[in-house]
Amino acid sequence: xxxxxxxxxxxxxxxxxxxxxxxxxxxxxxxxxxxxxxxxxxxxxxxxxxxxxxxxxxxxxxxxxxxxxxxxxxxxxxxxxxxxxxxxxxxxxxxxxxxxxxxxxxxxxxxxxxxxxxxxxxxxxxxxxxxxxxxxxxxxxxxxxxxxxxxxxxxxxxxxxxxxxxxxxxxxxxxxxxxxxxxxxxxxxxxxxxxxxxxxxxxxxxxxxxxxxxxxxxxxxxxxxxxxxxxxxx
Numbered sequence: 001x002x003x004x005x006x007x008x009x010x011x012x013x014x015x016x017x018x019x020x021x022x023x024x025x026x027x028x029x030x031x032x033x034x035x036x037x038x039x040x041x042x043x044x045x046x047x048x049x050x051x052x053x054x055x056x057x058x059x060x061x062x063x064x065x066x067x068x069x070x071x072x073x074x075x076x077x078x079x080x081x082x083x084x085x086x087x088x089x090x091x092x093x094x095x096x097x098x099x100x101x102x103x104x105x106x107x108x109x110x111x112x113x114x115x116x117x118x119x120x121x122x123x124x125x126x127x128x129x130x131x132x133x134x135x136x137x138x139x140x141x142x143x144x145x146x147x148x149x150x151x152x153x154x155x156x157x158x159x160x161x162x163x164x165x166x167x168x169x170x171x172x173x174x175x176x177x178x179x180x181x182x183x184x185x186x187x188x189x190x191x192x193x194x195x196x197x198x199x200x201x202x203x204x205x206x207x208x209x210x211x212x213x214x215x216x217x218x219x220x221x222x223x224x225x226x227x228x229x230x231x232x233x234x
Contacts, residue, residue: 004028004029004030004045005024005027005028005029005030005074005075006029006030006032006066006070006072006073006074006075007024007029007030007031007032007074007075007076007077008031008032008033008034008062008063008066008073008075008076008077008110008114009021009024009031009032009033009034009077009079010033010034010035010051010053010076010077010078010079010080010106010110011034011035011053011079011080011081012031012033012034012035012039012048012079013033013035013037013039013048014035014179015177015179016079016174016177016179016205016208017033017035017077017079017080019205019208019209020077020079020205020208020209020212021033021043021046022043023205023209024075025043025044025045025046029045029075030045030047030070031043031045031046031047032046032047032049032062032066032073033046033047033048033049034048034049034050034051034053034062034080035048035050035051035080036050036051036052037050038050047069049062049065053080053102053105053106053107053109053110054101054102054105054106054109056109059109059110059113060113062113063113063114063116063117066117067117072117072118072120072121073114073117073118073124074118074123074124074125074216075124075125075126075127075216076110076111076114076118076124076125076126076127077126077127077212078106078107078110078111078126078127078128078129078151079129080102080106080107080110081102081103081106081107081129082098082099082102082103083099083131083141083144084099084141084143084144085140085141085144085185085189086140087139087140088142088143091142091143095143096143099143099144099147100143100146100147100150103144103147103148103150103151104147104150104151104154107128107129107151107154108154111126111128111154111158111169114126115158115162115165115167118162118165118166118167119162119165119166119167121166122165122166123166123167124162124165124166124167124168125167125168125215125216125220126158126162126167126168126169126170127169127170127171127172127212127215127216128151128152128154128155128169128170128171128172129148129151129171129172129173129174130148130149130151130152130155130171130172130173130227130229131144131145131148131173131174132173132174132175132176132193132197132229132230132231133145133148133193134148134149134152134173135173135229136193136196138193140189148173151171152171152227155169155170155171155225155227156225156227159224159225159226160225163224166221168215168220168221168223168224169224169225170215170223170224170225170226170227170228171226171227171228172208172211172212172215172227172228172229172230173227173228173229173230174203174207174208174230175193175194175197175199175201175202175203175207175229175230175231176190176193176194176202176203177202177203177204177205177207177208178202190202194231197231197232198231198232199230199231199232200231201231203230203231207230208230211228211230215228
């Protein structure tokens with residue numbers, strides 16, 4: 001009997017993360033998810049952790065729990081993130097801190113601890129999240145784009161550091177998807193972003209899942225350090 005993949009998805013309580021939970025469960029995986037809050041739903045094969053990804057001790061405890069129960073981790077998807085669309089002159093310092101800590105520090109901590117577990121079997125797939133706001137240099141997203149630019153560099157460097165352990169590290173840059181992340185952004189602003197793309201439509205959860213499926217496939221062992229933008233906006 002083939003072993004079931006063990007998949008970790010951060011920010012799994014809603015939006016893209018929640019979709020990916022179902023997506024990987026349908027693939028037959030055992031899914032570990034985390035968010036800062038509990039969830040009001042259950043799925044066979046899914047385990048939820050209340051974790052703040054910027055808290056090193058909590059991230060370590062989550063990976064230790066995964067190790068105790070499964071002995072391995074095959075895939076880690078760094079979906080947790082926060083965004084804010086605001087002119088730099090109107091961006092509070094606390095908002096800046098949160099954007100940088102969740103998107104950059106949180107991604108780093110999960111990558112590091114996931115890799116420690118993956119290297120035991122000389123195999124692993126890590127997927128980080130960037131954004132189309134990076135190549136489009138969107139006004140109003142200076143800190144968000146800067147944080148995701150850091151995630152992209154993190155992805156490229158970790159890809160080299162983790163390659164000897166059989167671990168690939170890649171990133172996806174979605175176009176705007178109608179989730180809580182863009183709630184409150186004026187519709188005309190979103191349309192301006194869409195108009196900059198080659199494929200002028202909102203992204204979908206399925207678009208994201210297709211790219212992740214490619215990155216995490218066992219046959220994609222020669223694909224690492226890459227950032228793939230959706231919609232032709234790169």
